[in-house]
Amino acid sequence: MVEPVLQIDNLVKSFGALRATDGITLDLKPGEIHALIGPNGAGKSTLIHQICGTLKQDSGTIRLAGEDIGALSAAARARRGLGRTFQVSSLAPEFSALRNVMLAVQARQGSSFGFFRPVMRDRSLIDPAMAILERVGLSDRARLPAAELSHGERRQLEIAMALALQSKALLLDEPMAGMGPEGSKRLTGFLDTLRQEAPILLVEHDMDAVFALADRISVLVYGRIIATGTVEDIRRDPAVRTAYLGDHA
Amino acid sequence: MVLTRENAVNLTLAVLLLAVPLAASALGQPFYITLATRIAILALAALGLNLALGLGGMVSFGHAAFFGIGGYAAGILASHALSGEPLLFDLSGTAQMPIIWLVAVIAAGLVALAIGALSLRTSGVYFIMITLAFAQMVYYFAISWPAYGGEDGLSIAVRNQFPGTNTMRPLNFFFVAYAVLLAGIGLFALIRASRFGAALVATRQNEIRVAALGIDPYRIRLAGFVISAMITALAGALYADLNRFVSPSMLAWHMSGELIVLIILGGTGRLFGPLAGAALYVAFEFALGGLTERWQFFLGLILLGVVLFARGGLLGLLAGKTKHG
Numbered sequence: 001m002v003e004p005v006l007q008i009d010n011l012v013k014s015f016g017a018l019r020a021t022d023g024i025t026l027d028l029k030p031g032e033i034h035a036l037i038g039p040n041g042a043g044k045s046t047l048i049h050q051i052c053g054t055l056k057q058d059s060g061t062i063r064l065a066g067e068d069i070g071a072l073s074a075a076a077r078a079r080r081g082l083g084r085t086f087q088v089s090s091l092a093p094e095f096s097a098l099r100n101v102m103l104a105v106q107a108r109q110g111s112s113f114g115f116f117r118p119v120m121r122d123r124s125l126i127d128p129a130m131a132i133l134e135r136v137g138l139s140d141r142a143r144l145p146a147a148e149l150s151h152g153e154r155r156q157l158e159i160a161m162a163l164a165l166q167s168k169a170l171l172l173d174e175p176m177a178g179m180g181p182e183g184s185k186r187l188t189g190f191l192d193t194l195r196q197e198a199p200i201l202l203v204e205h206d207m208d209a210v211f212a213l214a215d216r217i218s219v220l221v222y223g224r225i226i227a228t229g230t231v232e233d234i235r236r237d238p239a240v241r242t243a244y245l246g247d248h249a
Numbered sequence: 250m251v252l253t254r255e256n257a258v259n260l261t262l263a264v265l266l267l268a269v270p271l272a273a274s275a276l277g278q279p280f281y282i283t284l285a286t287r288i289a290i291l292a293l294a295a296l297g298l299n300l301a302l303g304l305g306g307m308v309s310f311g312h313a314a315f316f317g318i319g320g321y322a323a324g325i326l327a328s329h330a331l332s333g334e335p336l337l338f339d340l341s342g343t344a345q346m347p348i349i350w351l352v353a354v355i356a357a358g359l360v361a362l363a364i365g366a367l368s369l370r371t372s373g374v375y376f377i378m379i380t381l382a383f384a385q386m387v388y389y390f391a392i393s394w395p396a397y398g399g400e401d402g403l404s405i406a407v408r409n410q411f412p413g414t415n416t417m418r419p420l421n422f423f424f425v426a427y428a429v430l431l432a433g434i435g436l437f438a439l440i441r442a443s444r445f446g447a448a449l450v451a452t453r454q455n456e457i458r459v460a461a462l463g464i465d466p467y468r469i470r471l472a473g474f475v476i477s478a479m480i481t482a483l484a485g486a487l488y489a490d491l492n493r494f495v496s497p498s499m500l501a502w503h504m505s506g507e508l509i510v511l512i513i514l515g516g517t518g519r520l521f522g523p524l525a526g527a528a529l530y531v532a533f534e535f536a537l538g539g540l541t542e543r544w545q546f547f548l549g550l551i552l553l554g555v556v557l558f559a560r561g562g563l564l565g566l567l568a569g570k571t572k573h574g
Contacts, residue, residue: 052461078463090461092454094571095447103451106444107462112469118442125444165462 003066004029005199006051006082006169011060013046020046021057022223026201028169033191033200035210038220039243044203045087047220048173051201052084053077065168079110083167083198087174089154093147097138097157100146101129104164129164136160136190152183159190163197170198176206188212211235219243255568259521263431266524270423282419283491288524288531289426290487293433295511295523297480302509303518304441305473306453310377310505311364311384315357315478317391317500319485322353324403324495331406346411346425349486357482358475360387365474369467381502388500402496409490416490426487430524433480438520440476449473481508510548514555516564518571525563 004027013021020043028034038044049055051062053074062070069077078084091100102125106112109124119125133139136156141149146157155175162170175191176184188209194200195215204210210217211231218228219240227237234240266285273281294316301307326349329335329342336342343349364383368376397403408416416422440446452459452466459466489495498504507530515526533551537544559566 054457073465074457074460075463075465078461084461086458086461090455090458092451092458094454095451099447103447103459103464104462106447107464110463112444112448112464113472114444115446116439116443118439119444119447120442122444161458161462 002029005065006201007061007063008051009061009063011047011050011062012058013050013055014058019223021050024060024220024223024225026218026225026228028199028201030199031195032215033195033202033213035202035204035214035217036220037204037207037210037217042220043223044220045173046223048084048171048203051171052082078107078165078167081165081168082171083162083165083169084171085155085158085162085173085175087177087203089151089158091146091154091157091161094145096143096145097133097149097153097160098126098129098142100157101132101160101164102126104161105129105132108165132160132164135163151178152180155179155183155187159187163194167198170194170200171203172200173203174205175202176204176209184209253568255519255521255564258564258568262521262524262528266528267427270420274420279419282423284531284535286419286423286426286491288527289423289430290484290491291507291511291531292524292527293426293430293487294481294484295508295515295527296430296433296437297477297482297484298508299477299512299518299523300437300440300480301474301477302512303522304446304453305449305470305477307369307470307474307477308377308509309368309380309474309477310502310509311368311380311382312478312481312508313500313502313504314364314384314387315361315481316485316488316504316508317387317495317497318357318360319353319482319487320489320495320499321391321397321403321485322356322482323349323409323486323489324405325397326352327405327407327409328397328403344407344409346409346416346486346490349409350483353482353486354479357485358479361475361478362471365471365478369470369474381505384500384502384505388497388502391497391500398496400497402494402498405489405493405495408493422491426491429483429487433483434520434524436480441520445469445472510552512562513552514562516562519562519564519568522562522564525567529563 006028008024008026011021011024024047036044050057053072061068064080064082069080102119105125105128133142136159138153138156141153175187179187184206191213214231216228216230217234218225221243226243227234227240266288270282270285298312301309326342327344330344368379371379392400410416411425414421416425448464448469452469456466485499511523511526511530514529516522533548534544537547555562
């Protein structure tokens with residue numbers, strides 16, 4: 001069996017009497033897109049916070065490429081190869097699109113303590129950043145401040161920054177949120193090409209995108225995973241249909 | 250360098266600051282030389298704070314501690330040089346500015362490392378309050394330490410020396426302060442444009458995003474805080490030499506507030522904001538101070554106007570909004 005890139009075992013997180021994460025076991029294998037779906041309040045955000053390190057689990061383990069990262073800070077996890085995007089675009093708003101991506105390139109190079117060399121004359125930052133902006137289709141918007149980009153462009157910039165990190169695993173938190181049908185379709189096509197670069201844990205409400213992209217789907221309800229399987233398995237699963245999909249499938 | 254509007258404003262400010270004491274010297278008005286020197290030194294102190302506050306978003310209400318540490322470094326070293334008593338073991342005092350500056354910068358850097366390491370675990374109002382609390386600790390320590398004058402402060406009998414120039418002449422001392430200010434502004438510009446500067450400015454804008462990229466915001470802020478304190482301490486050493494006197498008032502919270510006021514007046518995060526702010530402040534103090542003892546009331550009104558109507562300070566008014574390339 002292939003060693004999973006990301007392995008989550010028996011993760012538990014309670015807020016008072018509420019078990020928001022109730023013994024979740026989940027893995028992400030090389031080359032796959034693993035979609036995580038579930039109704040609002042199922043505990044998706046809580047789970048993401050724990051994986052990324054902005055919330056500490058009560059018990060259970062999180063391993064990235066075999067290493068236990070469950071006790072590390074968010075920054076340390078990112079340095080070990082966990083890239084993410086945010087549900088609500090989270091950028092440096094005053095910086096141009098280019099400088100946002102350059103910051104990610106700089107972070108990947110592990111060198112934020114250079115004090116004298118100007119970044120805007122540093123080809124080792126600018127060139128890779130421009131190449132990535134080109135890939136996500138933002139190269140003609142490179143010089144605009146992130147705050148002046150459209151909603152869809154900000155979503156693309158989020159992905160560009162995650163790509164620049166050359167992570168071992170990507171965690172995309174509702175990348176389609178707020179995108180029109182046209183934009184969603186384009187982004188779906190783009191994400192499809194990414195899975196070979198890094199496996200993706202995809203949290204998404206857009207079922208068309210999920211069904212088009214996912215190799216496997218896990219369904220989260222009330223803090224538990226009630227089913228994991230291929231798109232076909234999940235479509236057919238009666239428990240999933242009642243709990244979540246309703247008429248949609 | 251491209252002559253943008255901001256560069257033109259900056260250049261004008263730098264030239265004006267140089268022209269005033271030269272003209273004053275030619276006209277035999279040494280008082281104005283002292284005024285210009287005061288502007289240069291206060292601008293340097295605020296420049297230091299601007300690195301933490303303007304670039305890093307750290308509203309330190311305790312930078313007087315570093316300003317005062319710089320001042321006391323100058324005063325204590327000079328007093329030992331004069332008396333000939335060793336400072337520690339075999340180490341003697343010195344009246345050489347370059348050595349004093351080095352001591353001031355290192356001492357303030359170490360204190361800032363300790364204060365910053367603890368304070369930066371908090372944020373927002375708590376950070377403001379905890380930096381204030383640490384500065385007050387340093388203040389009360391200075392007051393209760395009789396060896397160096399305690400409450401009365403410490404006089405510097407003869408201004409410390411800089412190789413190759415007679416610092417007792419006001420114009421010469423101005424040149425020294427002016428050169429240090431320009432070097433400080435150059436350093437600030439370099440740091441702001443560097444990788445570290447990018448990380449520091451990004452941390453102010455979006456700490457969570459920076460962490461998600463794998464850059465530890467705490468370490469970036471701490472480094473920024475320490476560098477900021479070092480620059481302010483250098484200004485403190487010069488300030489003590491300007492007045493040939495250092496007292497606990499340099500460490501008082503009032504001084505911390507003054508530095509913040511200078512930055513807001515001039516333009517937060519702007520390269521020449523501190524100089525613009527210091528020039529305005531000293532000019533008000535001089536012009537209004539001659540008319541009324543309550544000049545700070547009017548300064549308060551002006552500050553209110555800036556905060557309400559000109560958030561970018563003087564630089565914002567003259568040169569427009571900041572651009573980040």
